[in-house]
Amino acid sequence: MEGLRRSILLATAALMFAAVMLPEVAAVRYIVGANMGWTSNVNYTIWAQNKHFYNGDWLFFVYDRNQMNVLEVNKTDYENCISDHPLHNWTTGAGRDVVPLNVTRNFYFISGKGFCFGGMKLAIHVENPPPPPSSSPVKSGASNLLPDFRGKIFVPALFAVAAVWDSLLLLL
Numbered sequence: 001m002e003g004l005r006r007s008i009l010l011a012t013a014a015l016m017f018a019a020v021m022l023p024e025v026a027a028v029r030y031i032v033g034a035n036m037g038w039t040s041n042v043n044y045t046i047w048a049q050n051k052h053f054y055n056g057d058w059l060f061f062v063y064d065r066n067q068m069n070v071l072e073v074n075k076t077d078y079e080n081c082i083s084d085h086p087l088h089n090w091t092t093g094a095g096r097d098v099v100p101l102n103v104t105r106n107f108y109f110i111s112g113k114g115f116c117f118g119g120m121k122l123a124i125h126v127e128n129p130p131p132p133p134s135s136s137p138v139k140s141g142a143s144n145l146l147p148d149f150r151g152k153i154f155v156p157a158l159f160a161v162a163a164v165w166d167s168l169l170l171l172l
């Protein structure tokens with residue numbers, strides 16, 4: 001009987017650990033331009049404002065594949081809309097390109113075919129994720145229009161864990 005209890009305890013502890021840790025590392029996939037997508041007449045400087053891009057997050061470019069593309073360039077080429085020698089051509093042809101933000105640095109994206117001159121350019125800074133929110137579990141991300149699940153999942157997860165823990169204590 002003692003052994004069974006031990007196993008249950010251990011399994012529960014493992015589950016709780018997973019429940020707390022998973023939201024912590026959950027990456028965010030940002031749809032560039034939100035419901036406007038990657039297109040002309042969107043100011044991507046404003047879109048990126050007040051967002052935190054963390055190492056492990058993703059950018060999702062949704063656009064008209066017959067017109068635009070997604071090119072990663074350096075700062076100079078971003079500023080001058082030069083698309084001749086991109087650092088990386090993320091265009092796959094489907095008009096839906098996913099870019100992993102897996103390095104902490106600045107990223108510069110433009111659309112070639114002349115659209116950059118009309119404002120189709122995005123500069124972001126990718127940073128390391130914040131430390132575990134032990135002191136302030138709920139981030140004040142009020143200005144985020146896009147789903148940023150980090151804070152939202154964490155609190156329910158904590159409640160769930162507390163509930164499981166309570167029922168476990170009743171069992172023992």
Ligand SMILES: *[C@@H]1O[C@H](CO)[C@@H](O)[C@H](O)[C@H]1NC(C)=O
Pocket residue numbers: 074075076077085
């Ligand atoms: C960007 O690339 C161009 C062409 O290779 C180069 O002339 C320019 O100095 C680079 N700019 C930066 C900031 O690295």
Ligand SMILES: *[C@@H]1O[C@H](CO)[C@@H](O)[C@H](O)[C@H]1NC(C)=O
Pocket residue numbers: 069071083089090091092093112
């Ligand atoms: C980018 O890659 C796509 C798909 O392979 C290709 O069709 C397109 O010509 C490339 N664009 C540039 C600017 O290299």
Ligand SMILES: *[C@@H]1O[C@H](CO)[C@@H](O)[C@H](O)[C@H]1NC(C)=O
Pocket residue numbers: 100102103
């Ligand atoms: C980041 O992702 C790119 C594209 O998938 C890959 O080529 C590169 O090796 C990755 N870099 C790191 C540091 O994981």
Ligand SMILES: *[C@@H]1O[C@H](CO)[C@@H](O)[C@H](O)[C@H]1NC(C)=O
Pocket residue numbers: 043044045046118119
């Ligand atoms: C986008 O908005 C920023 C901040 O308001 C402004 O500085 C920039 O000129 C705008 N860009 C374009 C292409 O309109």
